[in-house]
Structure formats: C-alpha cells, structure tokens
Amino acid sequence: MEPATGSGGAGGSLRAGSAPEGDRIIRIQHVTKVFRERNRTVTAVDDVSFDVVAGEIFGLLGPNGAGKSTLIRILTTLLSPTSGTSFVGPYQVTRNDEEIRGIIGVCSQNSTLDVELTAYDNLSFYGKLLGVEEKVLHDRAMQLLETADLTDRAHMPVRTFSGGMKRKLEIVRAFLHRPRILFLDEPTIGLDPDSRWEVWEQIERLNAEKTTIILTTHYMEEAEKLCQRIAFMDRGKLIALDTPENHKRALPAGDLIEIGIEKMHDGLIPALMATGLIKSAEAKENRVIISAVNGSRVLPALIAVFERFSMPMTSISIRSPTLEDVFIHLTGRKLDAGGGENAEGGRGGKR
Secondary structure, three states, X not given: OOOOOXXXXXXHOOOOXXXXXXXXXXXXXXXXXXXXEOOEEEEEEEEEEXXXXXXXXXXXXXOOOOOHHHHHHHHOOOOOOOEEEEEEOOEEOOOOHHHHHHXXXXXXXXXXXXXOOEHHHHHHHXXXXXXXXXXXXXXXXXXXXXXXOOHHHOOOEHHHOOHHHHHHHHHHHHOOOOOOEEEEXXXXXXXXXXXXXXXXXXXXXHHOOOOEEEEEEOOHHHHHHHOOEEXXXXXXXXXXXXXXXXXXXXXXXXXXXXXXXXXXXXXXXXXXXXXXXXXXXXXXXXXXXXXXXXXXXXXXXXXXXXXXXXOOEEEEEEEXXXXXXXXXXXXXXXXXXXXXXXXXXXXXXXX
16 A cells, blocks of 8 residues: 555645555555435545554544544444545454454543442453453553552542543553554543643553554644654545654744734735745734744844834744644644534444
C-alpha cells in the first residue's frame, strides 16, 4: 500500500513520516463511513487514507464532528466502514475482528468502570473477561496499579477516586492483556491540569513498553507533548499529516505578532505590507495579526506605521506558532469552533 496522498494540509505533506511496509502496524485505505437516518445523510469519515508506524504515539486532532471517534470505532471493530479497507496488525477490519480485538486495548471517552468495585476488582474482573490466565492476573493487576500510582488505593472503591485517578485506572485496564496497540479516545477530557499531566506521564510509560498508541484529542498541548506524528481531521477528511515541528514550519512565517487596537484605519494593512518586513497582516475585530520571520526584529518598524496613522495600541504580543495556528491556517477557524454535523456520538454496535 502506498502512503496517504493528497493536497490538503500544511505544506500538502500527507506522506510525511511514512515507514517501510514491515513497520506499518495500522493501514487505512480510502475509508468512508456514511450514516443514513431518515431523510438525512452524514459522511462522518470521507475517503481517509494513512498509515501508523509501530511503536509511535499517533495523534488524531480535530473539532467535535471531525470524524476522529468514528474512525477509531471502525479500527476497533465497533463500526463497519461504508467503503474502504483497514488493517490492524496483520488483520483486516470486518474480516478478522476477533483477532483484532486480541491485539488492541481501548479506552473510550465515556467511563465504564464499576465505581462500587475496588480498583483491583475492576482490573481482575476485566482481566477474566479478556481471558487473562488466572495464574498471572494478580501480578499483572498489581503491576498496572503501580504504573498508575494507585497501589495504595488498590482495595478502595473507585467511587472514592478523583477524575484523574479513574482515568488512569481505565487506561491501564485497557493495557491489561498487553495489547500491541492502545486506542485512547480523548483520554484527558474534563480533567484538571494536574490530573492531565499525570495521565500524560502514564501514556509515555506505556509507550516506553513499545506499545503503539493512537490518541484522539482536541487539546493541542496534549498532542504536541505526546505525539510523534499528528493527523488533522476536519469534516470527515484528513487535511494534513506530519510531525508537530513540520506542521508548524509549513506556516507562511515563523512568528505571530498580535497588536490590539481601538479602531481600524483602512490604510493600515497596505502600509504594513509595504514595509517588506512581514509575510501577512490581517485585521480581526480589535486586533491586527501579523506574520513575520523575526517578530522582535521587525516590531519597531511596525510600531512606527501604527504611529503614522495615529492609532493607539492597547496590547502587543509576539509568539511562535502553535498547532492551533496550524489548524486555523488549514481551516480558517479555531479548533473549538465546532466541526459541523456531529455524526460521532451515541451510536453503539456495528453499522
């Protein structure tokens, strides 16, 4: 199979980071998922193709409704695609679903812990469902509780746990049978910053055991910290795939300068561009957003232009581009602006 190709994306690089055939642990070929309900048709995943390399943390980013969770549910055998072919390990989705379930672990957005059971009992019960041998189950459960820093609470009811503790328990539970691939669907959604950092550390520990991790998130900071490669999805389509560093390098200019203003002058933007020092400039509400290769070096000349137009500045900031800026560059809107129809939530079973 050839790596995913296409024109969308920062720099159009949908081939970035492709690996030799033997290193591809997930292969997705032209997968589409269409939901039909009454008189409405929604394309949740639209002709998506890419590969995941064994041992990497691979990020799927996009707003609600982008198709991330639908794609994960296809790869984890919970949904059948409308068209296209996918392989998880050596197994083909829809043909070898039982074999796929034996090599994957899944931590979904919604908690499925039994809060009346202890942490240990949750792991033990789940291990029996997975067919983990009784003689190794106890030691494996205790090892994972230690990984999650929950050894001292092993025999306490889960209802007494914080949100972060519950999430860490769910993640290691999905790792109970030593899967080759771990799917984490929005693993830190709703958590406070401290709990989020703890979950990040846990994900890195599991990945250090050579586990491939597929992470869906709409937290840019999370993806940038954890992921070796990131795929941006929007309205069901794959629009860019590359490393975080290459995504940001593909932006038109390095630094972003934001200058707050009280009111706009029609001649300001042309005058800023006429300096020849910047790549772009645009007015948004009470801000002027400027792209420049070296923001701090060109700032004095830009301030002089504002002064020439007698425009008071209420604020000035210079920052390096972020993945949020990449998404805005690709789509024209912020990540949290929504993704149109949401065809991802609330559908159980196979379709």
